Amino acid sequence: MAIYLRILSGLDLENSRYISSQELGERAGVSPAQVRKDLAMFGQFGKPGVGYHGKTLKAELKRILKADRVIRICIIGIGELGRAITRYNLKRFATEKEYPFKVVALFDSDPAKIGTKIEALEIRPVNELSQTAQACGGVDVAIITVPAEAAQEVLDLVVAAGIKAVLNYAPIKLKVPEHVKLHSADVSLDLHQVAYHLE
Amino acid sequence: MAIYLRILSGLDLENSRYISSQELGERAGVSPAQVRKDLAMFGQFGKPGVGYHGKTLKAELKRILKADRVIRICIIGIGELGRAITRYNLKRFATEKEYPFKVVALFDSDPAKIGTKIEALEIRPVNELSQTAQACGGVDVAIITVPAEAAQEVLDLVVAAGIKAVLNYAPIKLKVPEHVKLHSADVSLDLHQVAYHLE
DNA sequence: TAGATTGTTAATCGATTAACAATC
């Protein structure tokens, strides 16, 4: 679904712009039938014979993806990768009117880092995650960029703080309770994946 | 497959250590049947009644995943993310005896960056990708961490240089010829994905 | 031998695609 929103965001949507499942599918790299099925899951947004009204569909997708409001994220583990993701998100949020992800808190366990800042955002101690998240007005999504050894422990803190969605970049398989959504991305697993097709 | 190798690497493999599809599946988060099917694709590595010999299976997996030799990677686009991935890989390669991915070249288009170094590795101009890759002894995998606007152009250079495997971190859908393996990872798409499950 | 676990085949499940009546 997110890919459709991105495509619509990248398009010049005059008021009269309609887009067919055919065109949307081509741009997204999926079949027209797939597009129609995906969208039909959430309602009847299309008009037979013309397609989907661009502006309307975009608004609907934003609603469905919760991208019609600010989504508050925190980043835990401010090493190279954490720093990169932090800067990337701060910049996009400041620059792009439509980018809904706002970094609201940073955490690390290293006393030397605590108190230092990235842009205007201070790094806080990870063991105070729950209180800090509360104090800064709530966190929707946590991004974990700590070493593999610390990841499960950190994730448990995240769950305890009541955060319901997590993106994990530590190269390890993590356990979460049913009600928490976890997605893991793993650079070295991806590298193996493509390397496997060599020769 | 890569996940099985990681699990075996994390295990203390005495010579008498055998592991069953049951145990391997539990650790990987897949069914025993799935494990057996995956492994059987590449040969008969198991012994009925006992399971898979740890050391042997690990060696086989390394061979299959091409992880029994150094895999040479280059990183194109040395912004925050490129720098983070570079440092991460340089460090792992230097530290972990078994980590097969060696960063051998860095590229950027910014004249201010060209000639500067990360650790001992100099940043080279991206338009000389082909020659530089050749000169430094060949590149197996390219990692693209340039802005979305430049990604397709850079990928075309990568393909022209004869590189057969690419990891893309730019938030855009790229086109490659059939014979090139492309895998894309996308932080903001992942964020939308988990955010979608909020509430 | 009895118990365990493989590799593989058959059965199940889910996801993708094709097709088409409805309709703009």
Added chain:
DNA sequence: TAGATTGTTAATCGATTAACAATC
């Protein structure tokens, strides 16, 4: 009206799981 395209149902495809003979 004729042409286009939707939403949905039926058909296809592929992937996962169950089951079991073979065998260590």
